[in-house]
Amino acid sequence: MTQSITQSDIVNRVMGDTGSGKSSLINRICGKDDALVSDGQASVTKEVTHYTTVVNGETVTLIDTPGFDDTHLSGREVLERISTYLYAHYQQGRKLSGLLFLREINLSRMTGSAVKNLDMFQRLCGEESLKNVVLVTTKWDKASFDNACNHEEELVKNFWADMIKLGCSSPKRLGKVVDPSCDIVDPVSDVIAPMLQFQPTTLRIQQELEDGKNLIDTAAGQYIDQHLSVAIKRIKKSHNSALAQAEESRHLQIKEALAAQAAIHREELEKAERDKEKLRENYEDTLKAEKQRWSMAMNALAVTTSLAIGAETCRQLRNSETQRVAQSTLDKS
Numbered sequence: 001m002t003q004s005i006t007q008s009d010i011v012n013r014v015m016g017d018t019g020s021g022k023s024s025l026i027n028r029i030c031g032k033d034d035a036l037v038s039d040g041q042a043s044v045t046k047e048v049t050h051y052t053t054v055v056n057g058e059t060v061t062l063i064d065t066p067g068f069d070d071t072h073l074s075g076r077e078v079l080e081r082i083s084t085y086l087y088a089h090y091q092q093g094r095k096l097s098g099l100l101f102l103r104e105i106n107l108s109r110m111t112g113s114a115v116k117n118l119d120m121f122q123r124l125c126g127e128e129s130l131k132n133v134v135l136v137t138t139k140w141d142k143a144s145f146d147n148a149c150n151h152e153e154e155l156v157k158n159f160w161a162d163m164i165k166l167g168c169s170s171p172k173r174l175g176k177v178v179d180p181s182c183d184i185v186d187p188v189s190d191v192i193a194p195m196l197q198f199q200p201t202t203l204r205i206q207q208e209l210e211d212g213k214n215l216i217d218t219a220a221g222q223y224i225d226q227h228l229s230v231a232i233k234r235i236k237k238s239h240n241s242a243l244a245q246a247e248e249s250r251h252l253q254i255k256e257a258l259a260a261q262a263a264i265h266r267e268e269l270e271k272a273e274r275d276k277e278k279l280r281e282n283y284e285d286t287l288k289a290e291k292q293r294w295s296m297a298m299n300a301l302a303v304t305t306s307l308a309i310g311a312e313t314c315r316q317l318r319n320s321e322t323q324r325v326a327q328s329t330l331d332k333s
């Protein structure tokens, strides 16, 4: 169950590719199954949610986030959710202690969306906060050890080198179980515990929003905006080409298939143009809208919590009633 974060909590944010095991890791660290875990088919975590646990006597809060390669949400939607959450916490005087960036080791190559995810992560953090970042590779138990080592080497050499140079911790290996022979470590004692020593940091996106920038003018917002412009150009081209081919074709079935294709492109185009427009909106309006969305979620959470408390109270009452009846039977006998 989520709890509110207090000023003294050590707050760590968990990011990474979709399906890389962010929610599973949080469950493992907290020793509970509160965060919803995917079955590997599609992205599951859509809301930014926090979970709290105690490590070495310190209260640690872990923030679960959707990835920028989410299968349901657009990059703009993910950016809005993450930045609003982070900015709201910053405004309340809370800083992040650490950030975990996860990558599944048994994937052989970095796809375009994985690269985008990594770029967005760096733009959100800024160089100053990279010393608070711990890189993590997951699912070592599932991969062939040699292939996993090769992929790790490729990541460190080609994709994570700059981040490591700027102070990121070298990657930690995680799998379902700890295995010292392969350097597969324990997430609590080997990943979270060392992070307790980190000096809290202000992320670049938090500072940019504090300086009064609109989302589109932040480093992360600009990246999304550029990607949307490229996507809009590409979709327009495909849309026009499908329409032209449909017009030229003499076969009714082909004509219909191409027209259907053009209609799909039209929808994609409208969505991308809407995203671009929304990104341009005043950040205060975005913040207000996101907070409203949250407040509904928070109310729902409060109801769930009180229902849970109700059920627990009933259970306790039932137990005490059972004990009372048992005691009176004993007294009578």
Ligand SMILES: Nc1nc2c(ncn2[C@@H]2O[C@H](COP(=O)(O)OP(=O)(O)OP(=O)(O)O)[C@@H](O)[C@H]2O)c(=O)[nH]1
Residues within 6 Å of the ligand: 017, 018, 019, 020, 021, 022, 023, 024, 025, 036, 037, 038, 039, 040, 042, 043, 044, 045, 046, 066, 067, 138, 139, 140, 141, 142, 174, 175, 176
């Ligand atoms: N074998 C193995 N499977 C894992 C490990 N960690 C996570 N998984 C599995 O990977 C799948 C995805 O895990 P999640 O924790 O939902 O991943 P996520 O990054 O939170 O995914 P989204 O919220 O959808 O972005 C699930 O089926 C997990 O059981 C691991 O260390 N080893």
Ligand SMILES: [Mg+2]
Residues within 6 Å of the ligand: 022, 023, 024, 036, 037, 038, 044, 045, 064
């Ligand atoms: Mg998740």
